[in-house]
Amino acid sequence: MTDSGEKAAGSDISHVENCPADLPIDSYLEKKLLWKVDLRLVPPLAFLYLLAFLDRINIGNARIQGLEESLNMDPEGSQYNIALFVFFITYVLFEIPSNMLLKRFAPSTWLSFITCGFGLCSMCQGLVTNWTGLVICRVFLGVTEAGLLPGTIYLMSMYYKRHEFQRRFGIWYVSVPLAGAFGGLLAYALAHMEGIGGYEGWRWIFIIEGIVTVLGGVAVKFWLADWPHQSKFLTDAEKALVQRRISEDTGPGAMDTLNRQALRIIFTDYKIYIGALLYFAIALSGNAVAYFTPTILHYFGYSPLSAQVHSIPIWMAAAVTCVVAGIASDLCRHRYWFIMAGCATTVAGYAILIAQAPGAGHRLPTGVQYFALFLVFIGIQIVQPITLGWLSGNLAGHYKRAFGSAIQVSLGNLAGLVASNIFITREAPIFITGFATCFALLILHALLSSLLAFLMTRENRRRDRGERDYRFELPEEQLNNLGDDHPSYRFGI
Incomplete structure (x- = not known):
């Protein structure tokens, strides 16, 4: 990289006929x-993430079908938690x-390549003969899955305006629930393959889902x-129209050149770090319930197959x-109050579950506990995708979004390291550590969301008063590479 910078691959449209701006x-x-x-974007990306999430959480389904017993793992120890934990180390890195x-690379090539990679890793989990082999497979599963979520946000943000993004991202994110x-249903069916080919039912969960991936x-x-300028399904005029729409939405501060100024702006932006903390706070719950729901339901009193x-x-x-909230958020052109509503819903669910903690003196009926899980899941699926879309929609420019989304997701996914270790078997069926930790992080999420909304609102008002107009005096090359630091840019709340 030189001082003059490196041009972003996705922003090079010099060979495309310009769409008249007047x-x-x-x-x-x-x-x-x-x-x-x-x-060409939403269905294939949703399909890939459905496969990725299925391969990530199927270990929870395999656990209650006999994985620990077959691999001689200690059911009262931490070996299962470690197998979850190591995934997130490489996933974050x-x-x-x-x-x-x-x-x-062309996105279709890279994202397809890593998908085949984590599909193979999932298959290998069904063939391991001991705990060490399982841990090694989980390490490489994290390596191969790492790029899918930030890559999806990056690619989609190069095609859609900010207030077109959330509904599509919500539809894409519905692949998680x-x-x-589908994982519960498929695990129920595959568990009946017990003995076929000499394999236990839990092994077939990994093998079949890996082959499909x-x-x-x-x-x-x-x-x-692929990137707009690479996409063969668009005409030259359509490629230019994509570029014009994005440019009009983000303003002149494109940040399509990576140089020292751009790196300084990226790595000193408070929004990215608050966004990472927000994602950490909600991803803790998202990962915890994804991995432990079959176990939690089993301890509620359901049989393994009934829990699935x-x-x-x-x-x-x-x-x-998830879909309804994404569409409504875009129609209202607003994010903050949707996040607050989702946080309140999830907090209510956790509060019900915590109410039966040791010392509360009673266990709630199974139906009430089950209802509380509905509240937890519904709130998470409102907050998590909107949290990701909120930050991405307030980062302008090719490199700002590439780095910003990846930083948010990588730092935020450190939550997986925590989530892997807070549902402790000896605390069953109450799991007070897990539920209380998730409850506290949702409160933190609401507070940080309020802080971010306040800071961006204050900055918009400062720009309205002309307090950032001094930046117009910068050389044109620097001015047009400011990203969302450009004085003409306004943040969305």
């Missing part, structure tokens, strides 16, 4: 363009490098859109809520 954009052509882009590689629901990764290579089935309605309710 003419209004035809609404029919714009809707037609969005429809084409939607079909490789997110930023993966996003940088995504910039170098769908994976949970590899095949899905290959298929998506021919379906997924009873997880399905919870995930489906969360899926519907």
Whole structure:
């Protein structure tokens, strides 16, 4: 990298015919363009993340079908928690490098490649003969899955305006609860393959789901859109229209050149670090319930197979809520109060579960505990995708979004290290440490969201008063590479 900077791969449209900036954009052509882009982005990316999340959480389904007994793991010890823990170490470490590689390669190639990689890792989990082998597979599962979430945010943000993004991101993110629901249903079916080929039922959960993931990764290579200037499904005029729409939405501070100024702006931006803390706070609950719901339901009194089935309605309710909240958030052009509503819902669910803690003097009926899990899941699926979209929508420029999204997701996913260790078997069936920790982090999320909303509102008012107009005196090359530090930019609350 030189002082003059490195041009972003996705921003090079010098070979594309310009869309005349002095003419209004035809609404029919714009809707037609969005429809084409939607079909080549949202379904394939959602499909990939469904596969990824399924391969990530199926260890929870395998656990109650005999994984620990088969691998001679200590059911009262921490070996299962360590197997969850090691995944997040490599998952966090490789997110930023993966996003940088995504910039170098066609997204369809890179994302398909890593999908095949974590599909193979999932299959290998079904073939291990001891705990050490399981841990090694989980390490490499983290390496290969690391780039999918930040890569998805990065790619989608290069096609959609800020207030077009959340509804599509919500539809994409519905793959998480769908994976949970489908995972429970699939685990129920695959558990009946006990003895086929000499394998236990839990092994078939990993093997079959891994095979499906590899095949899905290959298929998506021919379906997924690449960077706007690379996309063969768009005409030259449509490529130029994509670029014009994004430029008009973000303003002149594109940050399409990576130099010392750009790096300083990126790594000193308070929004990115608050956004990472926000994601940490909600991802703790998201990861915890994803990995431990079958176990929690089992300790509520359901049999292993019944626990798999009873997880399905919870995930489906969360899926519907995720889509509705994303659409409503975009229509209202607002994020903060949706986040607060989601936090309140989840906190209420945790409060019910904590009310039966040791010392409370009673156990709640199974139906009440089950209802509390509905509240927990619904709130999480409102807050988690909107938290990711809120930050991405307030980062302007190719490199700002690439680095910012990856930093948020990588630092935020440190929550997985905590979530892997807070549901302690000896505390069953109450799991007070797990529920209380998640409850406290949701309160923190609400406080940090309020802080971020306040800081961005204050900055908008300062720019309205002209307190950042001195930046217009910068050389044009520097001014146009400020990203959301450009005085013309306004943040969305």
